[in-house]
Amino acid sequence: MRTQITRRTLLSLVLGLLFASMTAMGSCPGDFQVLLGQLQKQAHSMQDPSTLLDPYMRIQGLDFPKLRERCKEHPGAFPSEGALRGLGRRSFLRTLNATLGLVLRRLAAIQQHLPEARGLEKPPAARLSTQDLEMLKMARLNIHGLRNNIFCMSRLLGSSWDAAEPTQAAPGTSPPPTPDPGAFQRKLEGCRFLHGYHRFMSSVGQVFGEWGKSPSQSHRHRPPRALQKEARRPRPSRSSKRLVPRGQLPR
Amino acid sequence: MVFQIQISRTETSNVIWVGNYSTTVKWNETVHWSWESKLPLECAAHFVRIRSVVDDAKFPELNFWSSWSSWQAVHVQDFLGQDALFVFPKDKLVEEGSNVTICYISGNIQNNISCYLEGEQIHGEQLDAHVSTFELKNVPFIRKRGTNIYCEENQRNAISDGTVLFVSKVLEEPKDFSCETRDFKTLSCTWDPGTDTALAWSKQPSQSYTLFESFSGKKKHCEEKNRCNWQITQDSQEIYNFTLITENYLRKRSVNLLFNLTHRVHPMSPFNVQFENVSATDAVITWKVHSTGDYFTFLCQVELHGEGKMIQQHNVSVKVNGKYLLNELQPNTDYVAQVRCADANHFWKWSEWSGGDFTTPEAAPSEAPDVWRTMKSGSHNVTLFWKPLSKFHANGKIRFYNVVVENLDKPSRLEHHSIPAPANGTELTLDQCSYRIRVTASNSAGTSPAAVMVVSADPGNKEVEEERIKGTEDGFSMSWKPQSGDVMGYVVEWCDRPQNPLCDFQWKNLGPNTTSTVISSDAFRPGVRYNFRIYGLSTKRIAYFTLSWKNYSTKSQPAFIKGYRVYLKSKAGQCHPGVEKAVLSDNTVCCQYKIDNPEQKTFTVENLQPESFYEFLVTPYTSVGEGPRGTFTKVRTPDEYPSMLLRVILPVSFCVMLLVLGCHLKSQWMKDKCYPDIPDPYKSSVLSLIKSKVNAGKLYVHHMAIED
Numbered sequence: 038m039r040t041q042i043t044r045r046t047l048l049s050l051v052l053g054l055l056f057a058s059m060t061a062m063g064s065c066p067g068d069f070q071v072l073l074g075q076l077q078k079q080a081h082s083m084q085d086p087s088t089l090l091d092p093y094m095r096i097q098g099l100d101f102p103k104l105r106e107r108c109k110e111h112p113g114a115f116p117s118e119g120a121l122r123g124l125g126r127r128s129f130l131r132t133l134n135a136t137l138g139l140v141l142r143r144l145a146a147i148q149q150h151l152p153e154a155r156g157l158e159k160p161p162a163a164r165l166s167t168q169d170l171e172m173l174k175m176a177r178l179n180i181h182g183l184r185n186n187i188f189c190m191s192r193l194l195g196s197s198w199d200a201a202e203p204t205q206a207a208p209g210t211s212p213p214p215t216p217d218p219g220a221f222q223r224k225l226e227g228c229r230f231l232h233g234y235h236r237f238m239s240s241v242g243q244v245f246g247e248w249g250k251s252p253s254q255s256h257r258h259r260p261p262r263a264l265q266k267e268a269r270r271p272r273p274s275r276s277s278k279r280l281v282p283r284g285q286l287p288r
Numbered sequence: 289m290v291f292q293i294q295i296s297r298t299e300t301s302n303v304i305w306v307g308n309y310s311t312t313v314k315w316n317e318t319v320h321w322s323w324e325s326k327l328p329l330e331c332a333a334h335f336v337r338i339r340s341v342v343d344d345a346k347f348p349e350l351n352f353w354s355s356w357s358s359w360q361a362v363h364v365q366d367f368l369g370q371d372a373l374f375v376f377p378k379d380k381l382v383e384e385g386s387n388v389t390i391c392y393i394s395g396n397i398q399n400n401i402s403c404y405l406e407g408e409q410i411h412g413e414q415l416d417a418h419v420s421t422f423e424l425k426n427v428p429f430i431r432k433r434g435t436n437i438y439c440e441e442n443q444r445n446a447i448s449d450g451t452v453l454f455v456s457k458v459l460e461e462p463k464d465f466s467c468e469t470r471d472f473k474t475l476s477c478t479w480d481p482g483t484d485t486a487l488a489w490s491k492q493p494s495q496s497y498t499l500f501e502s503f504s505g506k507k508k509h510c511e512e513k514n515r516c517n518w519q520i521t522q523d524s525q526e527i528y529n530f531t532l533i534t535e536n537y538l539r540k541r542s543v544n545l546l547f548n549l550t551h552r553v554h555p556m557s558p559f560n561v562q563f564e565n566v567s568a569t570d571a572v573i574t575w576k577v578h579s580t581g582d583y584f585t586f587l588c589q590v591e592l593h594g595e596g597k598m599i600q601q602h603n604v605s606v607k608v609n610g611k612y613l614l615n616e617l618q619p620n621t622d623y624v625a626q627v628r629c630a631d632a633n634h635f636w637k638w639s640e641w642s643g644g645d646f647t648t649p650e651a652a653p654s655e656a657p658d659v660w661r662t663m664k665s666g667s668h669n670v671t672l673f674w675k676p677l678s679k680f681h682a683n684g685k686i687r688f689y690n691v692v693v694e695n696l697d698k699p700s701r702l703e704h705h706s707i708p709a710p711a712n713g714t715e716l717t718l719d720q721c722s723y724r725i726r727v728t729a730s731n732s733a734g735t736s737p738a739a740v741m742v743v744s745a746d747p748g749n750k751e752v753e754e755e756r757i758k759g760t761e762d763g764f765s766m767s768w769k770p771q772s773g774d775v776m777g778y779v780v781e782w783c784d785r786p787q788n789p790l791c792d793f794q795w796k797n798l799g800p801n802t803t804s805t806v807i808s809s810d811a812f813r814p815g816v817r818y819n820f821r822i823y824g825l826s827t828k829r830i831a832y833f834t835l836s837w838k839n840y841s842t843k844s845q846p847a848f849i850k851g852y853r854v855y856l857k858s859k860a861g862q863c864h865p866g867v868e869k870a871v872l873s874d875n876t877v878c879c880q881y882k883i884d885n886p887e888q889k890t891f892t893v894e895n896l897q898p899e900s901f902y903e904f905l906v907t908p909y910t911s912v913g914e915g916p917r918g919t920f921t922k923v924r925t926p927d928e929y930p931s932m933l934l935r936v937i938l939p940v941s942f943c944v945m946l947l948v949l950g951c952h953l954k955s956q957w958m959k960d961k962c963y964p965d966i967p968d969p970y971k972s973s974v975l976s977l978i979k980s981k982v983n984a985g986k987l988y989v990h991h992m993a994i995e996d
Contacts, residue, residue: 096433098435103407104436150489166431219378220451221436224452
């Protein structure tokens with residue numbers, strides 16, 4: 038297990054550094070197939086729960102069968118695979134970029150609540166905890182790398198989109214503040230979110246896979262706004278007994 | 289006033305707690321009091337009522353209990369109407385090892401509910417149809433992110449609700465609390481904080497640390513978790529009484545420290561460490577210490593390291609400037625010296641080390657090279673070999689070897705050869721005369737004593753015994769009969785290809801009493817023939833004596849010593865060729881030897897006559913002139929054959945003396961035995977007897993044959 042984690046950690050590190058270096062150099066690969074290949078690899082890597090969900094569950098003490106069953110994606114929290122397939126390539130890239138931006142903010146919030154574990158928990162739990170924390174950090178790096186490649190691909194496709202962060206909801210439309218559901222519910226919300234993230238990345242990988250089969254595609258027009266709304270407003274989960282309206286993705 | 293409070297649970301008749309609370313009250317002032325329920329308040333309805341009594345001696349008439357107030361109900365939240373399960377308390381913070389009560393409320397009493405703590409099912413007690421409680425005793429710490437407790441409704445087979453119990457490590461008392469000053473301006477206090485009790489989800493930050501000093505009444509919040517600096521004010525407070533307080537949300541601990549500031553001085557490390565007057569055998573280390581007042585004395589420790597190990601350690605008392613003479617050093621050697629200091633009066637801690645390195649200059653080599661020679665048969669060419677001096681004896685890098693050849697049969701100019709190092713030998717072309725060869729090694733500081741050997745014109749008996757020996761793993765074992773005559777020692781030489789100029793020529797010196805040895809060498813190869821030769825070294829001596837003034841300290845002289853002059857007087861008044869003559873103030877002539885190295889404190893005077901008297905004088909000289917000339921010291925060179933005197937002549941003389949004495953005592957016997965007188969017949973006693981018988985009447989004639 039630890040060997041797998043190490044290999045995946047290394048792969049994540051290499052991919053993340055590669056993409057970060059490309060950003061630093063300010064250059065995008067000019068070859069569509071090369072860039073597509075990188076996007077496919079990234080999506081494949083990031084769909085693996087061992088890169089984010091599993092470490093998160095171990096860190097939060099949710100790594101038990103009954104709790105694992107609860108860590109399932111809220112329907113509607115992330116765009117479905119069908120919805121992604123229905124998008125044109127540029128719209129797909131914009132949606133993917135926006136969703137990843139939200140994921141980054143959520144990961145930042147998760148990490149804020151994680152003081153360093155060193156020196157407190159008994160080994161080997163201490164070693165495992167430190168490794169899991171590192172994987173959380175690596176996941177953010179990988180997402181940044183993927184966003185860079187998305188930007189490059191969008192340029193390659195002639196899009197004028199500049200990979201800026203999606204605009205926030207306009208004032209007046211923000212959901213009302215909800216009472217604190219407690220740390221346990223927040224932990225579960227986190228793992229549900231990450232489960233949805235990995236499923237989302239799997240769907241993204243499928244779509245990129247089809248790009249490779251049909252390099253010249255016809256643009257399908259579907260209003261991207263509906264999809265973004267879908268990403269921001271997941272349907273409330275029945276399992277949530279806290280009557281908290283979900284106006285947007287959990288922070 | 290004293291207030292009595294009653295608390296009931298579920299119904300007013302079920303009183304679960306009664307307690308008194310005393311306080312002073314003011315008119316119209318709200319009194320605050322709190323009580324923590326072990327059972328989360330959400331899991332049951334609680335009721336509270338209160339009554340009071342005036343407990344004041346000034347108002348004895350009011351010393352009676354008032355009526356109870358009405359029961360006040362405490363309903364945190366009403367969950368009974370909901371078809372859901374709720375677990376409480378939410379996100380409670382407790383200390384490791386404490387007891388906690390968890391409860392759940394189920395709106396649907398039909399549901400079969402199971403609860404788990406970190407995956408392990410826990411069993412509780414039913415408080416009522418809707419509420420069950422779980423007593424967790426001695427809760428352990430699992431992780432900073434809290435311990436997860438959750439319950440599921442078995443019919444739904446899904447987790448209904450849960451809570452996180454944040455178990456904090458017990459705040460430890462700070463350990464090893466200590467304060468010191470390095471400059472009398474700041475006190476630096478340090479301690480071991482122990483476990484960090486911070487928890488995730490912003491539940492509890494790391495514990496805080498505060499310093500409080502009781503004599504000044506000052507307090508300081510410490511930014512770091514294991515150290516804090518305190519400014520020393522000018523009011524010369526000497527005694528400090530510190531309390532270090534640590535606190536988290538659950539507990540507060542403190543430790544005390546009382547000390548005298550002057551007993552907690554940890555000096556800064558010395559600075560400006562330098563080395564002066566570095567000579568081949570000594571050096572002076574100097575350093576400075578940071579001043580902390582006129583009355584402060586430091587105890588400084590000086591360490592000298594050479595070749596990776598400490599070789600000297602000294603303690604020095606210092607006020608501001610430190611100085612120490614390091615002696616007994618070796619020439620041409622790298623040294624590291626370091627110094628540290630502490631309070632001499634009240635030792636607390638050593639400062640850090642400060643130091644540096646230096647290298648002693650070269651000195652003249654102290655030992656003569658180990659020299660041997662070979663001679664080709666039928667030739668008078670001599671090949672000299674010598675072994676490099678050890679580092680200990682070389683005292684520096686050997687620059688060249690000097691070979692001086694002197695023809696003993698035809699004294700004339702000396703033949704000088706200078707062979708640059710590295711070299712292990714040279715070849716000399718000689719004739720059929722006897723030669724004295726002197727070999728010395730020179731470095732930049734001077735020249736070694738000479739290795740002297742004499743090559744005789746007469747090669748001696750050429751018939752040499754030869755024997756074949758077999759080598760073993762240990763080497764070659766050989767023995768020989770002691771050589772007749774006086775032998776100074778033996779030399780065993782060997783090589784594998786004696787006729788080949790590339791022969792790996794080696795030799796070994798042995799003492800005069802040696803008659804056997806084992807020659808071993810890593811260079812010996814199996815199956816190879818080696819030729820060994822054993823030489824006895826003659827004791828024929830050349831008269832010389834060695835002067836030594838090692839105790840003369842050039843450093844302590846009032847001037848810079850540049851070298852020495854050795855004056856030698858002899859009866860003959862002759863100086864060896866190459867030696868300068870000098871005329872003394874009393875007009876006597878003597879030989880003058882010059883030594884231009886002030887560190888050279890030995891000198892061998894050679895080429896002297898045996899059994900002769902000489903007078904010598906050694907005097908230093910500076911750039912101005914020579915030092916005072918004291919009186920000459922007399923010395924007599926030994927006999928040429930002193931051993932023979934002892935071993936041959938004395939026994940012979942003794943025997944002769946015995947013989948003479950014996951002869952004298954027994955001279956008559958000797959005379960009778962060795963040279964008796966020729967007997968006179970007329971004086972013979974026999975004739976006297978015959979005469980007396982004739983006179984008696986008859987003449988008997990005896991015929992006596994006188995035999996020759």
